[in-house]
Amino acid sequence: MSDTEKFRTEVRAWLDKNCPEEMRDGDITAENQCWGGRLWEFQSEAQKIWFERALSKGYTVPIWPKEYGGAGLSAEEAKILDEERQAINARKPLNNFGISMLGPALLAYGTDEQKAQHLTGIARGEIRWCQGYSEPGAGSDLAALKTKCEDKGDHWLINGQKIWTSNADISDWIFCLVRTDFDAPKHQGITFILFDMATAGISVKPIVLISGHSPFCETFLDNVKVPKSYGDNNASVVGEINRGWDVAKNLLVHERGMLGTMSPLRGTTGPENLGKFAAEKIGLDATGRLDDPALRQNIVQAELDNWAYNLTVERMTDEANAGNGLGAKSSMLKYAASELTKRGTELRMEIEGTTAAIIGEDGIEYGSLANNWLYNRAYSILGGTTEVQFNIISKRVLGLPSQ
Numbered sequence: 001m002s003d004t005e006k007f008r009t010e011v012r013a014w015l016d017k018n019c020p021e022e023m024r025d026g027d028i029t030a031e032n033q034c035w036g037g038r039l040w041e042f043q044s045e046a047q048k049i050w051f052e053r054a055l056s057k058g059y060t061v062p063i064w065p066k067e068y069g070g071a072g073l074s075a076e077e078a079k080i081l082d083e084e085r086q087a088i089n090a091r092k093p094l095n096n097f098g099i100s101m102l103g104p105a106l107l108a109y110g111t112d113e114q115k116a117q118h119l120t121g122i123a124r125g126e127i128r129w130c131q132g133y134s135e136p137g138a139g140s141d142l143a144a145l146k147t148k149c150e151d152k153g154d155h156w157l158i159n160g161q162k163i164w165t166s167n168a169d170i171s172d173w174i175f176c177l178v179r180t181d182f183d184a185p186k187h188q189g190i191t192f193i194l195f196d197m198a199t200a201g202i203s204v205k206p207i208v209l210i211s212g213h214s215p216f217c218e219t220f221l222d223n224v225k226v227p228k229s230y231g232d233n234n235a236s237v238v239g240e241i242n243r244g245w246d247v248a249k250n251l252l253v254h255e256r257g258m259l260g261t262m263s264p265l266r267g268t269t270g271p272e273n274l275g276k277f278a279a280e281k282i283g284l285d286a287t288g289r290l291d292d293p294a295l296r297q298n299i300v301q302a303e304l305d306n307w308a309y310n311l312t313v314e315r316m317t318d319e320a321n322a323g324n325g326l327g328a329k330s331s332m333l334k335y336a337a338s339e340l341t342k343r344g345t346e347l348r349m350e351i352e353g354t355t356a357a358i359i360g361e362d363g364i365e366y367g368s369l370a371n372n373w374l375y376n377r378a379y380s381i382l383g384g385t386t387e388v389q390f391n392i393i394s395k396r397v398l399g400l401p402s403q
């Protein structure tokens with residue numbers, strides 16, 4: 001038996017023994033995830049057990065080095081773990097911005113002290129991070145950001161406003177882009193800084209959306225004093241001062257890669273289930289086929305596109321593991337996943353019919369089909385809009401000229 005086969009057998013046995021039955025209901029909604037952090041409360045005993053067992057094995061961040069709480073798996077081993085986890089439909093034991101965005105950027109740009117403190121806290125689910133990138137007036141044109149960060153000798157003084165800061169009200173720390181030089185060309189005066197959300201001067205205001213719910217917040221930074229170092233040699237700034245754009249871009253590639261490899265047709269539990277769901281709702285014709293030819297065609301097309309997408313993810317992941325990561329190709333996956341995700345809930349709404357859009361007295365129920373349908377509109381905006389992904393794909397993947 002090859003080492004790879006041996007590893008697969010061991011992983012399968014470990015998952016079988018350690019993943020509680022209740023946690024084998026898929027990775028499909030934001031609501032059923034374990035997010036971790038100081039304010040986190042486990043939703044069930046099974047979720048806690050699953051998290052603790054995975055943590056002790058280094059499987060909350062399998063690919064990270066053991067010294068930072070990971071399992072030190074190779075890319076190939078991590079892929080096997082993921083395949084076996086998905087084969088039993090198990091949830092990820094922990095899922096948050098620290099794992100998918102900040103961690104990889106720190107591994108690339110952090111000092112040993114920063115890695116030791118922050119990566120370990122993320123791996124152990126102790127600290128939940130939010131992303132302070134967007135500002136009013138700086139979304140797609142992120143480098144237009146104006147939040148001011150001044151060097152005050154022993155600390156940084158930060159003033160400004162961030163917007164769309166998802167879950168800022170329940171996060172512990174923020175990774176934030178600030179302007180440290182207003183005279184330099186706009187990409188060259190930005191710094192990437194980390195600070196505790198409990199610092200004086202930070203106020204957070206949730207933004208309520210039409211659905212009645214929202215993870216969004218406005219984050220106001222008024223005379224926030226950020227220490228230059230959190231303990232010995234543990235700088236709050238990651239990378240070089242005024243060179244934060246490099247770190248920011250690295251993180252965006254990971255964000256888009258993460259968004260692009262998320263389950264397509266999210267919220268629908270996969271196209272094959274769409275077929276079953278439609279058969280139950282609409283019924284079958286005399287030949288045993290779904291009794292709505294147009295819908296049947298749409299579901300089959302979604303299934304074909306989903307297969308093509310999954311094969312592309314697999315191919316690109318293999319290429320990325322063998323070379324320098326996903327790079328600009330993450331924009332292709334991000335775009336495809338956004339469209340497939342939106343189509344999934346569109347189809348489900350179509351199958352469900354008018355009852356899908358019923359609004360209760362307290363607004364649309366969180367986690368309901370209508371809520372997912374509304375939320376999924378956001379996939380072509382968050383992490384960079386579809387138009388911006390098209391610009392990146394045409395320039396950096398296809399090599400087309402700017403004009």
Ligand SMILES: Cc1cc2nc3c(=O)[nH]c(=O)nc-3n(C[C@H](O)[C@H](O)[C@H](O)COP(=O)(O)OP(=O)(O)OC[C@H]3O[C@@H](n4cnc5c(N)ncnc54)[C@H](O)[C@@H]3O)c2cc1C
Binds near residue numbers: 130
């Ligand atoms: C669900 C969700 C969660 C989010 N979470 C966070 C978060 O945690 N932290 C955070 O910092 N931000 C977050 N964001 C913000 C997100 O990153 C921005 O919404 C996004 O970058 C777009 O910026 P904008 O909304 O200012 O739109 P704008 O940049 O104002 O764009 C408006 C429209 O103009 C188009 N456009 C702009 N520039 C170009 C161009 N050059 N070429 C072609 N078309 C263009 C856009 O595609 C879009 O259609 C989140 C957004 C969503 C929807």
